Amino acid sequence: xxxxxxxxxxxxxxxxxxxxxxxxxxxxxxxxxxxxxxxxxxxxxxxxxxxxxxxxxxxxxxxxxxxxxxxxxxxxxxxxxxxxxxxxxxxxxxxxxxxxxxxxxxxxxxxxxxxxxxxxxxxxxxxxxxxxxxxxxxxxxxxxxxxxxxxxxxxxxxxxxxxxxxxxxxxxxxxxxxxxxxxxxxxxxxxxxxxxxxxxxxxxxxxxxxxxxxxxxxxxxxxxxxxxxxxxxxxxxxxxxxxxxxxxxxxxxxxxxxxxxxxxxxxxxxx
Ligand SMILES: [Zn+2]
Numbered sequence: 001x002x003x004x005x006x007x008x009x010x011x012x013x014x015x016x017x018x019x020x021x022x023x024x025x026x027x028x029x030x031x032x033x034x035x036x037x038x039x040x041x042x043x044x045x046x047x048x049x050x051x052x053x054x055x056x057x058x059x060x061x062x063x064x065x066x067x068x069x070x071x072x073x074x075x076x077x078x079x080x081x082x083x084x085x086x087x088x089x090x091x092x093x094x095x096x097x098x099x100x101x102x103x104x105x106x107x108x109x110x111x112x113x114x115x116x117x118x119x120x121x122x123x124x125x126x127x128x129x130x131x132x133x134x135x136x137x138x139x140x141x142x143x144x145x146x147x148x149x150x151x152x153x154x155x156x157x158x159x160x161x162x163x164x165x166x167x168x169x170x171x172x173x174x175x176x177x178x179x180x181x182x183x184x185x186x187x188x189x190x191x192x193x194x195x196x197x198x199x200x201x202x203x204x205x206x207x208x209x210x211x212x213x214x215x216x217x218x219x220x221x222x223x224x225x226x227x228x229x230x231x232x233x234x235x236x237x238x239x240x241x242x243x244x245x246x247x248x249x250x251x252x253x254x255x256x257x258x259x260x261x262x263x264x265x266x267x268x269x270x271x
Pocket of ligand 1: 103105106203204248249
């Protein structure tokens, strides 16, 4: 199995997104003036395994608009085709895409992809809710043209600490797990690498490893309690299996992946 970290530009997010206040201000602050973070990477991932090339997310495109709490830094030269070429991969070879959740910085790159696209049925359902429709219009974040993913159910039973999962490779070494919080149908993809470590392509379950250890919900999670429960499940999983935890926007994800540093080792180093 070979996993590639791809980068499609950057995003800067408002401080109140990463460190929200509690109560009514939690989401209100997103729309009020405030400081922004340094540019954070927008990662997506390619997995070569058993002759099949899969993507987890597809990154952002240059046409994406900023929103009150996120500023995009993506040029056309940083979109998915170039990101894949940098990794020595060709888009035409992709046979399947799994999306962690349906925010633009994870799905807008689908405009470049012809392969079939898989989405958790709960995320697809959430997308058609009146609230999600209104937010897409207010924030001027339409779904990418031609968006037509196939829903799947997390009906494969437990995987490690996760109660709900679904294997997507024939040998069960690539598994989608249930990580609701940032969005109601958010999933992550765990790859059991050739050394038996779990490589967790975590989407936006958190924006950093630090946020995971701090059990801090972000400001966009519809229900912070659900978000925090998912973080506890991830930590329980990391305690059982050496896991390389890789959020999409963690500036340290690429280095952690390259050095194969597990969550346990990071926690020990931070202590
Ligand atoms: Zn994101």
